[in-house]
Amino acid sequence: MFKYFETTFLILLWCFIISILWAYLSYSLVIIKTRFDNKVMDRRGSSFASSFVAVPALVVSAILLVFFYKNFGINLLFPLHFFASKVQLIAIAFIPALVLTFSCGLLFGLVQSIKFEYAYWLSKPFAIVMLATGQNINFKLRRLILLKSLSQTWNQCLPWLFGELIVVESVFNAPGLGLDAWHLAKVRDFVALLEVIFWLVLLYIFCRLIAHTISSRVGLKLTGYL
Amino acid sequence: MKKESRIPLIRGLRFIFIIFFLFLAFVPWDRYFDAGVDLKTIGVGPSLQHLLGTDNLGRDLLVRLSSVLRDVIVPIWLTVLISSLAGIGIAIIVLLLSEENTAFKRVIDFLGHGFSFIASVPIGILVFLLAVYYEETGLRMVLVGLSVLLAIRSYLQVFDLYAEDKRLGYWLAHEAQGGTLFSRLIRYGLGMRWKESILLALVFHLQIAVTIESALSYLGFGIQEPQASFGNMLASHFDMYLKGDWGILLIILIVMGLTFQFPKNVAIIGKYLRRKFIFVK
Secondary structure, eight states: OHHHHHHHHHHHHHHHHHHHHHHHHHHHHHHHHHHHHTSOOOSTTHHHHHHGGGSOHHHHHHHHHHHHHHHHOOOOSOOOTTTSOHHHHHHHTHHHHHHHHHHTTHHHHHHHHHHHHHHHHHTSHHHHHHHHTTOOHHHHHHHHHHHHHHHHHHHHHHHHHHHHHHHHHHHTTOOSHHHHHHHHHHTTOHHHHHHHHHHHHHHHHHHHHHHHHHHHHHHHHHHHHO | OOHHHHHHHHHHHHHHHHHHHHHHHHSOGGGTSOOSOOGGGTTOOSOSSSTTOBOTTSOBHHHHHHHHIIIIIHHHHHHHHHHHHHHHHHHHHHHHHHHHOHHHHHHHHHHHHHHHHHHHSOHHHHHHHHHHHTTOOSHHHHHHHHHHHHHHHHHHHHHHHHHHHTTSHHHHHHHHTTOOHHHIIIIIIIIIIHHHHHHHHHHHHHHHHHHHHHHHHHHTSSSOTTSOOHHHHHHHTHHHHHTTOHHHHHHHHHHHHHHHHHHHHHHHHHHHHIIIIIIOO
8 A cells, every 4th residue: 555655645746846846937937027028917818727627637648658658768657666766766756747737727727826916916015115115026925926826726726636646647557546546446346445545535635734724824924914 | 910810810710619519529420431340441541431530440430539429428518517507506596595594594504514525525536436336337427426516516606606795785785675685696696797607617517527527438437338438539549559650649639629628619609699799789
């Protein structure tokens, strides 16, 4: 069971890291775009972002598998756990995590949320005062906006992320809880299946609790600004 | 090209996609092309005999994909539509009943917590568990799971919208003038402010239903061969496109893309036509 738990945890950890890196990148791009256009970005593109939730992970996974194998000779399927080194396992979990973050709408949801939050907080009196006195408002807002957008988007996308987990693990042959659940369901081993689902649900609740805690802490901080 | 000048072009493309989808789904292609297994024509490319080529058993892809749209996607969409509308209807009735009866309101509040819990659990996992638990493959279990879950989501959405709007000035003014809750829900809610969000949620439900069915069929718990579905078609041709036969993957993906975008395209074009021809009059 630990082996399965480890792979799923690795994939989720990669999802978390990808989302943080993406949030930083999006924030920087939003600032650059705002400076370049000399106006705050609007909320256009929101419907575009939400439509990506419905892109099935199995489609993205299949395309990536074929693309990498044919063009670069890289096999994205998971190596046998017994023969693979730790570094290899950590590295190979990146692509399933990327597929998951893409197909559950996390990446596009983040961009949308950061755009909206930046426009919203920049119009607040304290931000205008800071701008007028020549202080670095982008630095001040960064942590706040990133935390809020990350927790909000994770809260929204978690159910889709966990829903697609089984599919992604089975396509990439990743020996995680999802793949194990699939195998156990095929052989009708309901007791073991219940155990796996229990761990999956526990992991889901844990992720949700983290997102919720961050969200409520940011909420408290925001009341200070208001 | 400026953004504004691109809008008619995109609208035109959406319209073409709608027509193309309907053409693909509702023309009886099996009358014109042989749909049976033919081992001599495995993996043949597009030709006059097989407009989109053949699959790994020599069956005509156009006929297979058309049957996916007609026999799988359309029933799923109808079920989702009916269950979402039922969820909205039940929510309206419950709101009306709970206004007058406080004991009933308490029961509904209690049930609401349970529904919220169910709605927060990943739909994909729930439908997967349902299909496994009842040990039944095919479309029926997918439809049952999706209809229950999406009805609950629609029900909760109406409750959320009501909780947001009930303290609005014109709602309170209408109440103070002796207006009924029913007329407020219909006129101000469903007829005005909620329309957009409900439509968006409906489009999302239709898209997500296709995604979940495809995923389940891919895993082998949805529709089984010889009946076709996007999921089992992708799964059964996995070795073909790993060997470099991209054609079949591309064709399935294009039709899947058309299917995902169909509800959204219909909503956007419908809104445009309504604004252009009905609203102006």
